Amino acid sequence: MKELENSRRTFLLNSARAVGLAALGGLVWSAYVDEIVASSLTLRPPGALAEEDFLKTCIKCGMCVEACPFDTLTLAKPGDNRPLGTPYFVPREVPCYMCPQIPCVPVCPTNALSEALVSSNGKLDIAKAQMGVAVVDSQNCIAFWGIQCDACYRACPLLGHAITIEYTKNERTGKHAFMKPIVHADICTGCGLCEKACVTEKASIFVLPREVALGKAGDYYIKGWDKNDEKRLENATSEITKTEISKQKAIDSLNDMKGLLDD
Amino acid sequence: MTKWFYKHRFLISRRITQITLMLLYFGANAWGWSILAGNLSASSLLGTIPLADPFAVIQMLAAGALIATNIAIGAVIITLFYMFVGGRAFCSWVCPVNIITDSAAYLRRALGFNRIQKKQPASRSLRYWVFGLSIVLSALIGVAAFEFVSPVAMVHRGIIFGLGFGWAAMVVIFLFDLFVLTNGWCGHICPIGGFYSLIGRLSLIRVRHFEERCTICMKCKEVCPEKDVLFMVGKSSEQVLMGECTNCGRCVEVCDDDALNFSIREFIKETK
Incomplete structure (x- = not known):
């Protein structure tokens, strides 16, 4: 009897220990993975799924890296401080040259790089890529100083569409023009040729992931003059909040003298 | 000399396969060869046949990823091969980490560390816990959990695509196996080994022991990285199953x- 109780006790203790150790390991492990996949400044190859799905789906085989003829892509190594083993590129070093055949996408065995995201009318179309978006630092861009430079504008593969030059008067000299580069986020693919071409010591035009660089207007603001924009309202949800005051009609609420006459 | 080669014939063949595979992958990346492209997580054989690491695919499934047909086919090919032919041969014939852990085990024997450390502080079933935990965590955090920490992937990716600080992972495994735990990584922790142990049970290629010839010198148990499987040595003639x-x-x-x-699995038990 004593022995039986002992073995039951041992069994319970052993199970508790195993569960406890698994919880300990699991917590440390998941905290670590959560931390390393949280790097938000990573630029992905063309056709990459949204970051969360991309991290799920990419098997880290590197076939996109091998397909890239310009050695643009690298797989994150230990020490790169990016989600380990996933492909990325650094435009200031090697930008994406936007090959029309997009060799990196069809080789992806898991569809983490999806052909559908870079196709129009069933044909591969690199202009549909959304690797990121270029952002201009108007403080350090010398074109904003009044010095004539259009290196980024010239380097852009979607010349005249993704970056345009805006002419404004230079009040300082009174006779010159500023030729300011303006990025159009709806067209820019984030290839980074502008960042590569930028003449300032550290690039004053640079590519950021779209979810980092772009804002979101939300459902409260609509371009009333744009039929397409109104469509956004179809999926809008509204929530009506009631306070004490909003129980009254607006006009009554304004005329309410309660609280003013009390003293 | 020929005797030495004969006495190391499988070791040499294993090193040749391991290095050749890595060389083919490396060549695909560096020089555009198309025999075997990708890495041990997923690859493309001769540009047509997909291959994929089934353990990685299981984690992706648990994480909730959509599995592409290509990768599913690749994982099935690999699973069937090891399930019915090779057993757990991935670990000793393909995985490059095996070279590191074998060297650590060799040094351990040669220097006599096994004599000063008799007690093994961990159980070999740990790998099945790590295997289970990989899948549970993948489901909980929504990414393939082991793939983001796997030193095995760091090593083969490192060899093919550039190592970075991956050498540290190699050193850690080597030192761990040398000083902490005999056959520590491959024999205790690695869930890939655990996975192939689970699916390799039915495979055809099996080692066979002939008890009547055995002199109980125990050299086999000395070198075996998974000593428990040789429980029959000197006791009974049977296959290592x-x-x-x-x-x-x-x-x-x-x-x-x-x-x-080596022998082919016998499905019907011999009657004596």
């Missing part, structure tokens, strides 16, 4: 008495 056997063939080649050899 435990899934943990990696089919590395070290026991076969060190045996001076021809008491161990």
